Amino acid sequence: MFLRPSRDIPTITARYQAIATLLRPQNSEILIQMTRSLRKVPDMKRIISRLRRGIDSTSTCHSPRNGVWTAMEGFTTHVAEIQGLASSLSGLDSTILLKQICDAIDVTTIGSVGSLVNATIDFEQSKSHREVELLYQLTVEVLQQSSKLELASESCGRLDVLLTLALAARKYGWIEPTIGKNERTCVIGGRHPLYELSTPNFIPNDFGDRRDGDVDGEETKKAAHQMLVVTGPNHSGKSVYLKQVALIVYMAHIGSFVPAEEASIGVTDKILVCMPAHESAAANESAFAADLKDILHTVKQATFKSLVIVDEFGKGTCPINGAGLAAGLMEYFLTLGFNHCPRVLLATHFHEIFEFEAFHSYGYLDFVHMKVEINHGSGSEDVNEDGPLTYLFSLGHGRNSSSFGEQCAAMNGVPGVVVNRAMAISSIISRHEDLVTTCARLSNAEQTQLQIAEETARQFISYDLRACNLPGAVLDAVRMLERLMSTGF
Numbered sequence: 001m002f003l004r005p006s007r008d009i010p011t012i013t014a015r016y017q018a019i020a021t022l023l024r025p026q027n028s029e030i031l032i033q034m035t036r037s038l039r040k041v042p043d044m045k046r047i048i049s050r051l052r053r054g055i056d057s058t059s060t061c062h063s064p065r066n067g068v069w070t071a072m073e074g075f076t077t078h079v080a081e082i083q084g085l086a087s088s089l090s091g092l093d094s095t096i097l098l099k100q101i102c103d104a105i106d107v108t109t110i111g112s113v114g115s116l117v118n119a120t121i122d123f124e125q126s127k128s129h130r131e132v133e134l135l136y137q138l139t140v141e142v143l144q145q146s147s148k149l150e151l152a153s154e155s156c157g158r159l160d161v162l163l164t165l166a167l168a169a170r171k172y173g174w175i176e177p178t179i180g181k182n183e184r185t186c187v188i189g190g191r192h193p194l195y196e197l198s199t200p201n202f203i204p205n206d207f208g209d210r211r212d213g214d215v216d217g218e219e220t221k222k223a224a225h226q227m228l229v230v231t232g233p234n235h236s237g238k239s240v241y242l243k244q245v246a247l248i249v250y251m252a253h254i255g256s257f258v259p260a261e262e263a264s265i266g267v268t269d270k271i272l273v274c275m276p277a278h279e280s281a282a283a284n285e286s287a288f289a290a291d292l293k294d295i296l297h298t299v300k301q302a303t304f305k306s307l308v309i310v311d312e313f314g315k316g317t318c319p320i321n322g323a324g325l326a327a328g329l330m331e332y333f334l335t336l337g338f339n340h341c342p343r344v345l346l347a348t349h350f351h352e353i354f355e356f357e358a359f360h361s362y363g364y365l366d367f368v369h370m371k372v373e374i375n376h377g378s379g380s381e382d383v384n385e386d387g388p389l390t391y392l393f394s395l396g397h398g399r400n401s402s403s404f405g406e407q408c409a410a411m412n413g414v415p416g417v418v419v420n421r422a423m424a425i426s427s428i429i430s431r432h433e434d435l436v437t438t439c440a441r442l443s444n445a446e447q448t449q450l451q452i453a454e455e456t457a458r459q460f461i462s463y464d465l466r467a468c469n470l471p472g473a474v475l476d477a478v479r480m481l482e483r484l485m486s487t488g489f
Contacts, residue, residue, distance in 0.1 A: 005253030007267050009179060015162065015255025016176050018097040022166035026090045031163065034085045037078045038160045042071040044153035048146045051139050069121045072142070076114030079152050083107050086159060097162070104155040109148045116141060165256045172196075174257035177248075179265045184209055185249060185307075185343065189261030192244040193251070196259065203237075203393040204261070207245045207345075225366040227333060227344040230395075231351065232370030233404040237393040238347040239275075241370070242309050245345055246271050249307055268343075269305040272298040274313055288316030295329060306342040308333070312349065323350040334362045349403045369400035374407070457481060 006012055022031060050068055083105040092098055120138045142149075168174065172193070186208030196202035209225060230238050248258045252265040274294040276287065285293075291313060302308055313329060314322030326348050333341050341364065359365060371392040389407045406426065410419045442450065460481070 005250060006255070007253070007269060009181065009267065012179055012253065012255050014097040015165075016257070018095050018162050019166045019169060019255075019257060020176060021089060021091040021095040021098060022163060023170055024090050030085050030089055031167070034082055034159070034163060035167070037082045037085070038156060038163065040074060040078045041082070041153070041156050042075050044075055044149050047071055047075070048143070048150060051143060054139060069117055069138075073114060073117050073121070075149075075153070076110050076117070079105060079110050079156060080107055080114070082156060082159070083110075098159075101155045101159050105152045106148050109145055110152055113142055113145055113149065169257035172259060174259050175261065175263065177252045177258050177260070177263035177265050179252055179267065181267045183264050183266040185266045185268075186262075186264045187245065187248055187258075187260050188263070190244055190248055190263070191259040192240055193247055193259045195240050195244075205241055205244070205393075205395040207241075207248075208264075226338060226341040226364040227330065227346065227362075227366070229330075229354075229365070229367050229399065230345070230347040230369065231349070231367065231400040231403075233372055233389060233391075233400075233402075234349075234408045236370035236372060236391050238370055239311050241395070242311055242345055242347055246273060246307065246309050266343075267305065268307050269303055270301060271307045271309070272302055272342075273309045274298055275309070275311045276315070286316070291316055299329075299332065302333075302342040304340050304342060308342045308344045308346075310344065310346040312347055314348075314350065319350075323353050326350050327353040327356065330365075331358065334359070334365060338364050351399070351401050351403075354399060367399035368395050368397055370394070371396045372404065 021027070047068055054068075083102060084107075086092070086098065086102045089095075089098060092102070116138065120134055174193075186206075188206050189204040190207055191202055191204050207228075230241060232238055248260060248263060249265060249268055250271060251258045252263065253268065258265075274291065276291065295310075295313060298308055298310075310329065314324075314326040316322070317325070326346075327350070330344075330346065330353075333344050353359075354367070371394050373390040373392065389404055389411060406419050406423045409422065410416065
């Protein structure tokens with residue numbers, strides 16, 4: 001039932017309806033009892049398989065002491081109990097999926113099998129001389145009902161999944177989304193279903209197009225965004241946000257409630273994810289090569305109905321080539337046009353690529369960033385400030401022009417001497433200065449010569465030359481030398 005998501009709206013909405021029925025307050029006690037019974041239902045397909053193997057061989061694997069018939073007897077008892085509980089659910093008649101599950105369990109056949117097992121197997125007595133013959137006849141008769149037994153087992157499995165989703169929705173505050181072919185995916189107050197369990201204060205974030213009720217037609221097309229670029233510092237929550245959106249869309253398509261305040265989900269044919277890969281000796285390829293394969297697969301498979309998640313593509317190679325690859329991927333999708341571009345959610349640290357004027361001409365490209373504060377809530381986001389970062393984990397409109405790499409390094413314990421040197425070099429690069437000349441190291445002989453020259457200059461300016469009748473140009477040179485020496489030159 002839930003091996004893969006569905007794109008069939010009636011199937012998905014039937015699952016939503018079933019979960020909503022299970023969550024009715026008047027069904028709470030029934031849910032507790034069904035949960036207890038479902039835990040005791042054995043795997044009937046495995047039992048049937050063992051019985052068939054036993055009948056095809058001369059072994060006694062189906063003897064009463066190996067647990068097969070005990071499991072069979074327990075199955076018939078608990079399945080009949082589950083069917084009775086499900087039939088008493090409030091709102092069952094208006095819930096198609098739950099009614100189908102109840103109808104699929106043939107209580108009469110299940111009961112007759114249970115009675116036959118109890119009448120044939122004496123679980124308390126020792127082995128009799130006709131045991132093999134009796135067990136063989138019992139096995140043949142039970143296998144004649146194998147299809148109905150397996151159908152009942154499958155129905156219990158479907159009910160177990162729906163019950164699990166309902167209990168999770170009630171426990172974690174998930175809501176029923178709306179889904180449609182013409183819907184544009186919009187999530188208000190979305191949360192990551194796993195990360196919110198590992199942090200005491202998870203910050204919800206929105207995704208999608210916020211549009212007023214009077215916006216329609218061509219204006220709606222202009223307001224909609226097919227590509228959303230997420231920027232922000234390291235550890236600010238970009239990757240969690242990308243995964244959160246993908247998981248909410250996935251959960252909606254399997255018929256589950258979703259962790260959000262409101263959610264409208266458009267029917268999605270594929271969720272294509274390009275996340276940074278981990279290198280593995282078994283894979284016989286680099287992490288960057290694995291990323292490129294993911295991108296190739298995404299480009300070939302993506303359609304207008306697809307959701308594409310790209311997290312920091314291009315960081316596995318040099319910054320220039322990486323920025324070029326990221327920009328090229330963005331431009332490829334954008335040039336497909338609004339009616340053919342998939343829904344793309346992309347996180348990157350290549351801020352320089354957004355200086356290209358070509359990207360500004362696409363009205364369906366939007367930028368957001370993960371908010372941070374520096375210097376204990378000053379609100380400034382100047383990269384030159386070296387105070388600690390405060391991560392807000394909330395989404396803001398527009399893009400961030402810095403990744404705050406040095407501040408993140410300091411907060412994660414990198415030694416100050418390394419961070420300070422990194423900031424100095426970054427400043428040199430940002431001013432397009434000669435990095436080789438600026439970072440050049442003097443030899444021991446050159447350092448000795450420089451030290452002697454500095455001592456000579458300090459002795460020279462220590463003399464009171466103003467009393468001498470010297471030309472003004474000489475006095476100006478002396479004053480300039482004094483200023484240079486006072487700065488530690």
